[in-house]
Amino acid sequence: MLFPLRVIRRIHREGFRCIPEAIRFRIALHRQRPFLQTETALRQAEEDGYQAFIRRHEAPLSAPFTPTMxxxxxxxxxxxxxxxxxxxxxxxxxxxxxxxxxxxxxxxxxxxxxxxxxxxxxxxxxxxxxxxxxxxxxxxxxxxxxxxxxxxxxxxxxxxxxxxxxxxxxxxxxxxxxxxxxxxxxxxxxxxxxxxxxxxxxxxxxxxxxxxxxxxxxxxxxxxxxxxxxxxxxxxxxxxxxxxxxxxxxxxxxxxxxxxxxxxxxxxxxxxxxxxxxxxxxxxxxxxxxxxxxRRLHMDADVTVEELRVRIRWKTRQMRIVCVLWGEGDAPKLPMPCIRVRDLSAVNDLVRRTDCDAVLFLRAGLRPLDTDWVSELMQYTQRADVGCVGSALLDDRDCFRHAGYAVDVPGGAVSHQAGQWRYGRPYMLTDRIVRNVTGVSSALLMIRRDVFLSVGGFSPYQSDLRGADLGLKCQQIGLLNVYTPYARMAMDMRLSLLPPCLTQGAPKGDLRRFRQTWGEHPPERYYSPLFRPDGSMFIDLDRQEGTP
Known part of the structure; x- marks a missing residue:
């Protein structure tokens, strides 16, 4: 009776709208058993090795220090x-x-x-x-x-x-x-x-x-x-x-x-x-x-609790948005004017000639998973302290290909939760909460037109390092970049064949340009130096030094 009771309680709590999601979860769970076994093994390895790690990590610093307070x-x-x-x-x-x-x-x-x-x-x-x-x-x-x-x-x-x-x-x-x-x-x-x-x-x-x-x-x-x-x-x-x-x-x-x-x-x-x-x-x-x-900051929004998490819905004002749909593939029905281009090589001039308040960059072959996805992106884009806004990109196995970019890693940039299963145990619920990140993917990115032009638009990258680079440029002028979990996109089969992280396999010229622009250690604020550099958000147990 335990499973039926759980179902009844969930229906009582969330209504009948939860049933399709529950069915999808059961199907996904069956498909992802091998992945779950791998994730469980990684978590067990982390737990087994953590005792030795924390002993090394806690070793007192040897450099002299004189307190003045x-x-x-x-x-x-x-x-x-x-x-x-x-x-x-x-x-x-x-x-x-x-x-x-x-x-x-x-x-x-x-x-x-x-x-x-x-x-x-x-x-x-x-x-x-x-x-x-x-x-x-x-x-x-x-x-x-x-x-x-x-x-x-x-x-x-x-x-x-x-x-x-x-x-x-x-x-x-x-x-x-x-x-x-x-x-x-x-x-x-x-x-x-x-x-x-x-x-x-x-x-x-x-x-x-x-x-x-x-x-x-x-x-x-x-x-x-x-x-x-x-x-x-x-x-x-x-x-x-x-x-x-x-x-x-x-x-x-x-x-x-x-x-x-x-x-x-x-x-x-x-x-x-x-x-x-x-x-x-x-x-x-x-x-x-x-x-x-x-209220203290005079910011207009409604605050609610959903699944024991705080959710903010910012009051939106009217914005003229133009979508730049790029790449090959099907496109979702869009509630705004759309300009279709093959790639983003000449998009800066295109945006300069466009009369709008904000631009939505959307890669063809993505399908919205959330009904109000445009509104979710727009409510953060309109804030004066925000630069780029993006959301999760999921492949055909319901695994994350993008959930916000971290930099200062060997490949230039890597996605948070890269390759992790949507229904797994995300680190500190990072995929399920609104949070600040260093950059977001150009496959789904909304930004105000004036901000985009003021930072020089996209730099000439052939890979999705362009998204990480744009985020860093916004960060450089004091703006925040935002990941929201409420505007998720599913990739079609063709896009799902791409590498697990959209920046993986970037051309050497892109990596060279990224390093020349941002140095060997770009300013990464939101991905701990104690994490593994693969985006998985497991702790790097091989780290020997006591400090990051």
Missing amino acids: RLSFLIPTYNTPPELLRALADSLLHQSCGAWEACFYDGASTRADTRELLQTLTQEDNRFRVTFGAENRGIAGNTNAALTMATGKFVALCDHDDLLAPDAVRCILEAAQDGADFVYTDEDKVSADGTHFFEPHLKPDFAPDSLRSGNYICHITAASRALMNAVGGLRPGFDGSQDHDLALRLSENATKITHIPRILYHWRMLDTSFSHQKAQTCANAAARAVADQL
Whole structure:
């Protein structure tokens, strides 16, 4: 009865419209069993090798460092099991840089052993500072009370049962002394007994659209004490997503945001974790936090929760769009004027002569999978802070050929999730959320005409490196490039025969031009240097050095 019950629950939740999708999934699942076996093997290999990787990665830096400020950890406690609190304290005592203090605010714990250990810590080291509150103010209230205790110029949030990597303090203070006033790091998870590390979260540099889709920043969040006080610390009323709300407000007010691409925090997985028990509550709180930010920034949009993910629908204005349909093959029915060309070699002059607000570049042989795909692309294109907008391209096996480009890889550019199955387990749901990327494919790309012309249009590439190059040029003038999962395209059989990534096999002249323009290491903000360079978004376990 288990399968029928699942079907009934899904129909009750989503309506009968879910049935065709469920049927397609079952058919695809049967076709993709060999692929799933390969993916499972890769995930198992990553898990098996990760313990050795994290030990190498955590090796303290050898270069000398002299701190000029103190980092205050804000740690709310309430009936914390003493063994977990002791483990956190030990990870602080083993820091490679001693310029820290731990500000514990205890919310009237009823466990005597918790209170006794807190008292003991203050006697062991005067950097442990404890205030026993008369009442439990909740996570937000207790953290804000800890903020009032802080004396450091920089402060960091820390849960009472997690662990810090040995270089956490040093790396954060290095960034702070370099002028950052908002800093965050990579993280992973640790088993309840503290012995097994898993699920590394390798984050992008600051990406506002990605942050609105979900709190990728999470741990460690650190900021100058002045900035933390200026935004008011944590706000009550966002339980379960209070860190997300804080990250949004810090990002609005920070002058320099720095991402440290090192795994410096271990999030302990306990059965009592709030986010596991109240997922819907967390998602609703996140949506309220995002809607609140958009109101503060006077950005007009509707914010909803769909499948526990935040979705933004920007209010659109009328735009005159012209489609440049290129290549050979069938074309979908298009709700705008269309100009058909064989290739994109002379398209810059064509756009210059066209009277429109935005241009949609669409490769023939693609079929829309989403009804409102044009509107989805347009609502991001119209934003003044956005350059290129694109979406997923799927082959006839439902595998990703494109989901946003990363650069600084051997082939010049590679797609996120390259070759991964649509129904698989994507890394951090990257294929299912709106996020910022370095570039998008010229096979499906919308851009405002004035932006396209201001950056010089497409450079003369014969391969899809033209899309990555255009994204980098937009990024260079301060614009964001956006991947949306709501304008997906399916490739016809002919296009599905192309290499797994559309930039794969680019002519040597294209690669040479790309390197001459952007150097050996182009500015990649959204694909971690700790990932494998093939776009699969599995961690590179062969990496030997301790830093990216």
